[in-house]
Amino acid sequence: MTEKIILGIDPGTNIMGYGVLKVQGKQAEMLALGVIDLRKYADHYLKLGHIFERVSGIIDAYLPDEMAIEAPFFGKNVQSMLKLGRSQGVAMAAAIHHQVPITEYAPTKIKMAITGNGNAHKEQVADMLRRMLKLSPEEMGKFLDATDALGAAYCHFLQMDRPETDKKYRSWKDFANKNQERVKGR
Secondary structure, three states: OOEEEEEEEEOOOOEEEEEEEEEEOOEEEEEEEEEEEOOOOOOHHHHHHHHHHHHHHHHHHHOOOEEEEEOOOOOOOHHHHHHHHHHHHHHHHHHHHOOOOEEEEOHHHHHHHHHOOOOOOHHHHHHHHHHHOOOOHHHHOOOHHHHHHHHHHHHHHHHOOOOOOOOOOOOHHHHHHHOHHHHOOO
């Protein structure tokens, strides 16, 4: 069985979550879960420097094979979006600096992969992760940013065995119609 370490990141400008999964075959176990607390830094550029240092430290500690990062969602406040994009970019730069491949996932894709509902609440995602990874409530921590990051890593784990395709489907019926040879006899 091949072992793989996946680092999940939930970018943030005040609290950035991270989660580390160890994957062996079809089994995943949590190695680490936490947050990078940036609230004590008043200057945005100091926050960015701290993000780079901490993400680099996590990479040095766990030596991930891949990083899964949540894509920023589109909000109404442009300044907040710019700051969030910068924090995500700095976390990505740390991974690039350490030659760790990056995959970006939309928040709805992560929620769908974990709960089956792309509009699930953060608490629902955390509870499903706790159940799937057989974690105690104490192991989950108090910040949902950390469980969101773990969700990104777990989503990546679930996507690992799926073949990549250029085809886009509008529905399951559309998929079945375009893939008769795959669905016959099932």
